[in-house]
Amino acid sequence: MDIKHKRFNRIAGYTLLELMIAMVVGLFLIGGVMFTYLSMKVTTSDTVEMGELQETGRIALDILGKDLKMAGFFGRLNIYSLTTADVSGVTAPAGDCIDEVFSIGSFPGTGAVPNFPVIYGLEADSANELGCITDAKTGSDVIQIKRAAGEEVSGQNTQTGQYYVQTTLSDARFIEGDSNPIPFELGKGVWPYEHLVYYVGEDKYTSGGKEITVPVLKRxxxxGDQMQTESVLEGVENIRFLYGLDNDGNGDVDEYLEAGEMTPAHWQQSGPTRIKTVQVSVLVRATKEDNNIQLQNKTYTLGGDAAATQRILTGADVPGNYRRMVFVSTFKINNAGGNQWLIAL
Incomplete structure (x- = not known):
């Protein structure tokens, strides 16, 4: 009898105390696993978001840099010698983007002209700028770039809606494409012509029943006969340009100026001063707020080492709990300087 009773006790199972201890240990284990999972999830989310910001910044600089480096390229033309231009075959597009200094839009004036300004910039103080922009972000820069693009197309069929520039060393002729070729002429070359204006605006869309506003680099x-708006890249919240000037013609940058410090002579580049480089600062922002960390009340500095050339954004300038990063790069204007075609002649 005693032997059976002992055997029954041995196989009766866990006691209440043992079950409680096992439950407590299990809770600790589950809590540890959940904590590890949540930490990994936050870390992964942060890593992905940081990667997206870095990619946005890299792409923004790449897009802006490609057009900036080629500003003022007009095939065979030496832009500092442009004194005549034939624009009799074209008309100004509707809603043209006209700079505020020279009142010059896509094309120069007919006949004798001053040096055609191929770069012009400003800081937007309202949503309406250059007579063509209606949704610019105030406190962010706007830049206007004019250049020929691509390869020479002399003798090839033109595209309807595309403008072209035919150049010699000293003058230019602007032509509207009509599907017919522009005849080849000795000493003249033909290239597609581009007039671009970059600025920061906003786009809105609905996700999960909620309206989301996203900052966008626009162009x-x-x-054809108008300046069309293109959304280039989401996530660009602010851009700033500093213009590197060679004031004495020795080929070196002597100073960097913001758009508000530039004079008409600087933009026109008709005297000894040349715009040799442009420093671009881009503030990029995540599309969604991040509640995992505190990101408000941070300060972001765009442009330059000196306080006079810096744009400092904080508080109301950068609202919301969004992760942000600043990217900076300097681009050399390839066509700044003397007439490169003289080397080959």
Missing amino acids: KRLI
Whole structure:
């Protein structure tokens, strides 16, 4: 009898105390696993978001840099010698982007002209700028770029809606494409012509029943008879340009100026001063707020080492709990300087 009773006790199972201890240990284990999972999830989310910001910044600089480096390229033309231009075959597009200094839009004036300004910039103080932009972000820069693009197309069929520039060393002729070729002429070359204006605006869309506002790098492009608006890249919240000037003609940058410090002579580049480089600062922002960390009340500095050339954004300038990053790069204007075609002649 005693032997059976002992055997029954041995196989009766866990006691209440043992079950409680096992439950407590299990809770600790589950809690540890959940904590590890949540930490990994936050870390992964942060890593992905940081990667997206870095990619946005890289792409933004790449897009802006490609057009900036080629600003003022007009095939065979030496832009500092442009004194005549034939624009009799074209008309100004509707809603043209006209700079505020020279009142010059996509094309120069007919006949004798001053040096055609191929770069012009300003800081937007309202949503309406250059007579063509209606949704610019105030406190962010706007830049206007004019250049020929691509390869020479002399003798090839033109595209309807595309403008072209035919150049010699000293003058230019602007032509509207009509599907017919522009005849080849000795000493003259033909290239597609582009007039671009970059600025920061906003786009809105609905996700999960909620309206989301996203900052966007936008561009006005001369297409056909109008300056058309293009959304280039989401996540760009602010851009700033500093212009590197060679004031004595020795080929070195002597100073960097913001758009508000530039004079008409600087933009026109008709005297000894040349715009040799442009420093671009881009503030990029995540599309969604991040509740995992505190990101408000941070300060972001765009442009330059000196306080006079810096744009400092904080508080109301950068609202919301969004992750942000600043990217900076300097681009050399390839066509700044003397007439490169003289080397080959």
